[in-house]
Amino acid sequence: MARIDLVDLAHSYSGDDAPPESFALKPMTMTWRQGGAYALLGPSGCGKTTLLNLISGIVTPSRGKILFNGKDITPLSTQKRNIAQVFQFPVIYDTMTVGENLAFPLKNRGVPKPEISARVRRIADLLDLAPYLNRKATRLTADAKQKISLGRGLVRSDVAAILFDEPLTVIDPELKWQLRSKLKALHRELDLTMIYVTHDQTEALTFADTVVVMHDGRVVQSGTPAELFDKPAHTFVGYFIGSPGMNIVPAQVDGREARIDGHTIGLHRNYGVLPAGAKIEIGVRPEFVDVAPPASGLLSAMIERIDDLGRIRFARVRVGDSKFAARVPPGFSVPDNMAGLVFDPAHVHVYADSRLVEGVA
Amino acid sequence: MDKTVNQKAWFLVLPVFLVVAFSAVIPLMTVVNYSMQDTFGNNQFFWNGVGWFKELLDPSTDLGERFFASLWRNLIFSAIILAIEIPLGIVVALSMPREGWTVAVCLVILALPLLIPFNVVGTIWQIFGRPDIGLLGYTLNSLGIPYNYVSNELDAWATVIVMDVWHWTSLVALLCYAGLKSIPDAYYQAAQIDGASRWAVFRAIQLPKMNRVLLIAVLLRFMDSFMIYTEPFVVTGGGPGNSTTFISIELVKIALGQFDLGKAAALSLVYNLIILIVCWVFYTVMTNAGAERPQKEGAV
Amino acid sequence: MSVTLDHVTRTVDGVPAIHDVSLTLERGTLSVLLGPTLSGKTSIMRLLAGLDKPTTGRVLVDGKDVTGIDVRQRSVAMVYQQFINYPSLSVYENIASPLRVQGRPREELDKRVADAARLLRLEPFLKRTPLQLSGGQQQRTAIARALVKGADLVLLDEPLANLDYKLREELRTELPRIFEASGAIFVYATTEPSEALLLGGDTICMWQGRVLQAGSSSKVYRQPQTLRVAQVYSDPPLNIVNIEKRHGTVHYPGGTRAPATGLYANLADGAYRVGFRAHQLEVAKGVAGRHVFPATVSVTEITGSESFVHLQRDSANWVAVLHGVHEFQPGQALNAALDPDNVFVFDLADRLVAAPGRN
Incomplete structure (x- = not known):
């Protein structure tokens, strides 16, 4: 669990000496508190996925630092950052059962067997996956697969933050409602920092306490859903949030x-x-x-x-x-x-x- | 069956039917015909029924003994080839770069052995391994390692196997590389986050996702190695003794050396049948493996 | 022109995919196929296009049997969820490609491409290649190509599913205008109820390979003939409660009772299932005549303009949508209220027996 500070963070895919306007993510400084539910909202190409990849360590920033609880983790690899991530399309280890999928991150870290099965059981109960533990994960529906992806993050006791990259893209509308309220309930129960990237305002606004609206590599406004709705700080926020805008x-x-x-x-x-x-x-x-x-x-x-x-x-x-x-x-x-x-x-x-x-x- | 049918499509297939008829069906029928006959030259043929087949499948006869000996050689050869080329191909594919200009370089280098005609491959290795003038043979012997593929059975086998590995591992590597390239980045990222070791990534993601290309690679390499002829014929001529005489070489000896058309025809039919059966087994395994996958990724 | 599916079924590998579907689509109409993933929307489209042949039943065009006639001989255009364009051709050439196949003269080509480009606001991009365009522009190119073909039947299979929310919203408001201008038969598949409502036209409600109900979109939405139709046509999901009517009183589970007023007044005594959409569920404010029962808040989702309150009552989960910002704590008890004039009542066979504005 962690507070996340982004200090003068910026990134360009063509190197640090590229002209500043061309940066995928323009310099930004922000603090995300421990246990908060944040959404990064914006259209394709606004830099939200770049920001997410910087936090997860998949991409190394051209400039600036990322602090977890005040400790600079910018040079650390993804493995060492204690983050979990749920991707747009479910990532499932095909040959494993649901239980083995959930146990995978613990097994990799050499956690003793009895502890693994206790954690897996607890997370499976939390996500309503318990009846499927011995089933092959490939045969399940898309929403169950996304729950497994999430479960692989939750199963670790050391996770500082969970990152979501448009996780409901492949889910049918009715199941979206169930999965979303499940996420909210989990967030409340587990007191984890969650960061959710999406282009879908409904998902962002319903999930997050704080929505960070991004446009053209910049944060244009960050606030509660009600603030963004009532008093958009920028015409882009006004247009982008609300339906119709x-x-x-x-x-x-x-x-x-x-x-x-x-x-x-x-x-x-x-x-x-x-x-x-x-x-x-x-x-x-x-x-x-x-x-x-x-x-x-x-x-x-x-x-x-x-x-x-x-x-x-x-x-x-x-x-x-x-x-x-x-x-x-x-x-x-x-x-x-x-x-x-x-x-x-x-x-x-x-x-x-x-x-x-x-x-x- | 339940797709809408376009009758015109059959006309487009007609040329293939004709080519196949002339190049495969008619020769095959001739072979079937020969396998039932005996001849003493002068274009005189006598009915022999299943006589040749009986002799072929009876190890106590000369023909049967030669057939079974070469069949075993073939099976052992294919097993060794698969056991080396498949893992080696995977290793090569895994160690190839995934992007940048080096990809093109690697692909060209890998493709080179595949572009060389079979008999040239044979000739290259035949000269390469000669103890008197060959780079390999001369070097080995001057290092005190006695090596002579003409006189030593083991050396002959080693040469044929190394030659095949050199020639065909590229194919396996290229197929595996294509399979690896189709794995979305998210899988590697997820595995990194899950703290998976290099080996765990291979076991949990890369190997399962390469499943299908590997089956194709095994199928292709089995069929090719089981039908091997040109390279060992050029290098060892089937020797020393009969130690590298594979079925195809035996077949040519009987058909063109001794001109025993009936025996040769019977042998080639049985040979054909074995390949068909093995292919069918592979095909069944492959389609079953395919049916186990869900129809659509992410389908509910 | 009209296209008819006449008692069409289709079986794939022994598994029935489409059960006895009969439909007639008329020229100049827009029909939305609404249903969840794998409900048979794409199968129906493939049958209409002639890409698949029905196992039994017939496909008629203008009353003439065309079952089994090749797709190339039919006047059909299709747009898919993926943006499918010729990557090496310019947008102009992409749009013009069906006309080139038909061998139309140069002047006609220019004119029809220009018309389609204007309709879809692609004029500034005609010289670019599809990969230089945004997702929305790529999909507009694909739609323009389908329109320019002048096909009698245009099939769109979840065309907006891969687009950003905001782009989807924009194209959604433009599409009805484009459809009206074209005059072909349009069939549009979607999983989203709000999309079906916004596009107008007719809705064909699908579930597990069957057509549950077809009719004008607002009619199907407001008069769902079965519980399943109401469920498919609700987002947030439909709330359901089982009731029993006895001697002028409605008995809700958990012991709540209310006088059988409103739509309940004319029901015969017996058990029913009551369905109500999120906006039909209120938080009690003391309005007279409401049926009120206690419930527990599980989650509140606030979008700024609306609040979605997830409620638990007995074992059922309900969603209420309230206008404005309303904060409720998880676990908080509150009184939910239903207007007895504003619910859908189904019998135990899930057939509609009472709906607002019907009697």
């Missing part, structure tokens, strides 16, 4: 007012004078914009289509040249072409050059 539209902002497409909406905070020449946008989540019958005081929008998600409906509308998504209140019958938009001013944010501007109350 945040509406981001160019606007003129002056004091407590924003003008979009010739229409004025009120803001909850005072933004004073914003830097000249900056690109000013406002961001508001579809959940905080309601569709209403057209009225003179409302921003008018052209309805393009209605997405019916079963428990909630979103209207895809167009305001001038910008696309907008807005919530359709339950029971509301949507007008044919034009509608008005009602904003919740408390949830309208202002961005200058893609970064959140904190207004004054």
Whole structure:
């Protein structure tokens, strides 16, 4: 178990002397506390897998240090780092039974036999694998295989952190729910540091206490799911988290007012004078914009289509040249072409050059 | 059967049918015909029924004795070849680099022996091993090691085996290398994290994943070594005595040396049958090993 | 044009893969094959395409029997989960390839490729090769190639499964527009209920090689004819409770009772199974007329906009989705509530007997 510090950590696959913009992971400093559940969230190529491989020791960083409990482990090999990892596709030792798979890491470390079987039994119970211990692991379903991969990490008593690399990719939706809540329960029970890499916001947000959003080799925001949802620090976070993502539209902002497409909406905070020449946008989540019958005081929008998600409906509308998504209140019958938009001013944010501007109350 | 059928496809197979008919089926029928006949020259043939087969399978006759002696030689030869080439091929494949420009170099070097015609391989080794002018033979003898494949049976066998290992281990190595390359990196990373030793990685990951290519390698090497002819014929001519006379060499002696067409035909049919049976056994083992695998990786 | 599967079954190595499926797909429609892995979605597609021949039954195109006719003679295009393009050809040539095979003139080629590229927003990339594109762009190229072929039947087998979540979301909103513009018969396989709902059109619900229910997506979602359909068409998974109705009272396991109001009012006395989706399960706030029973929180998952509360009641696991952020401690007891007007009631043979908005 460990606290993990990343100190000025950076990596480039083409060597340290490559230009800084080309780094797969730009210099970053962060601390991950012992027992935390972290998610690294971002699109393909954002550097999240690079960061994970740096922590596991599969890749050696071009710059900076990684500390486990204050001890520099940067030069140590993967074996010596006491980490466990679950990969995207289940890694199973084909010729072994489930029990032998679970025992493998202990056997390699020369743990005495009685202790091995006690640990294997305990982990198998924890993961509901006990009935399969004597079965060949190849014959099992994908979710059982992923549990075995996880079990091989948990079976060791010395594990500092467990890393997950998109572990639910090959799992059917219904089983995803079961496996995810199993992970959460395990995290609570075992007090382990867990780091979960994914491009799937639902997985990241539901799993982690702290979600680290990455974009283009940088951490753009790190916070609780609620923080990322309510107050994205960067337009990318707004777009990437939430489904559909945040509406981001160019606007003129002056004091407590924003003008979009010739229409004025009120803001909850005072933004004073914003830097000249900056690109000013406002961001508001579809959940905080309601569709209403057209009225003179409302921003008018052209309805393009209605997405019916079963428990909630979103209207895809167009305001001038910008696309907008807005919530359709339950029971509301949507007008044919034009509608008005009602904003919740408390949830309208202002961005200058893609970064959140904190207004004054 | 339950795929949709395209009748035109049969036309595309027709040329192969014709070639196979002329190159295999018709000669085979002729051989079957000869095996039932006796001749005293002048193109006069007499019906002999299964006489040749009886003689062939009876060790007390001259023909039977020669057949069984050469059959044993063949089996021992194939067993030795497999016991050396398969592990050696695996070791070579494991020690090859996995990426970078050295891969291409290694592949070219490995492919070289495979590109040399069989009789040239024979000639190379025949000269290489000669005690008077051959690099190998001369060196060994001047080091005080008596070596002469013409007079010593063991030396002859050693030469033929080393020659085959030199010629064919590359094939096994290349097949294994292809099998190794298909293992995803995640397996090696997981094994590292699990603290597996080099040997444990080999036992738990590499060997099981090479399973299928190894079966193919064993099959190919068995068939080839069981049918070996050119190289020992060129180097030792089957000698000294009959010590390196394999079935194929015996067959040629009977057919072309003594012109006993009936005996030769019977022998070649039995020879053929043995190879077919062994291939069938390998094929069955292989397809069963394949059926044990799940249909789709990650299928629920 | 229409494609019909007429009592089609297919057996592979003695194991039945498809059981007696009858379906008719009409021109200009989108049908989503929804079901878990190995439920027979891909098998149905291969039968429709003519890649496989049914063991029994017939495949009809416009009423004409085409069973056993080679796939090359049918007007079919297919898009797979893997991004399949010609790696050495440019995006333009990739999209144009089916037209080159058909030997179309140069001008027509240019025009149709340009149209498809515009529809799929590939115009800036026409000169690149597929490997220089992102996953989403590669899959859009594959879809463009399928569209440009002008096939009457376009089959898409989990085309978005290998894409990033966000890209998937974007393509998902674009696809219905693209389908509408094309007018072919579209068949789209997915394991995800939300994808089936978002694409609209029809849903064909599959389970273990059978078609359980087919109809407009919103109808199948809102009126699942069997418990299994409701389960396949729910994400988070469907919650289930066994009840018994006796003399105007609903008896829940664990001794909870409630008056048989709402959908329960017209049921005959007897045992039933009640299914309800995560958003139909509430945390009691004292609303009158709700059926309330105690449950224990096992896990709470918070996405920022919603909270998924995993509840345990007796031996059953339920999931409730609540709007906004709600923190519950594991092991915490709370009262769960059901609106008797907003549940699905199935009989013991798992057939639907009551659903919201049906009576």
